[in-house]
Amino acid sequence: MSKPFDMELFLAGVLTGSHATQKRHVRQAQIIQTEIADRWALKTPWAWQKKHMVWFLEHRLIGHxxxxxxYYLLTVRLLARRLEKPWTFILKAKF
Structure with a gap:
């Protein structure tokens, strides 16, 4: 039996800011992880590609x-930094 992925430990090296901000990033990263795992069956961020995070930002946050x-964009950028990927993300304007 494998242990569940520890998102807090994964982000520990790149988390900065207040305790509340760090907890928000961890909580949001866990939500992102769950959504990507449900959609693509990718359990850990190491398997993610940029398209997975773009999908989350563009499709799972509709109506928010x-x-x-x-705030989710900030968390996605933090995840990309932790993965050491040169990905850039921008939010499309809502009309």
Missing amino acids: RDATRY
Whole structure:
């Protein structure tokens, strides 16, 4: 039996800011992980590609407020930094 992936440990090296901010990033990263695992059966961030995170930002956050979408964008950028990927992400404007 394998242990569940520890997102807090995974992000520990790149988390900065207040305790509340760090907890928010961990919580949001766990939500992103769950959504990607449900859609593509990729359990850990090491298997993710940029398209998976773009899918989350563009399709799973539909109907959320701009502030919520922005905070998830910050978490996605943090995940990309931890994965040492040169990915850039931008939120498309809602009309």
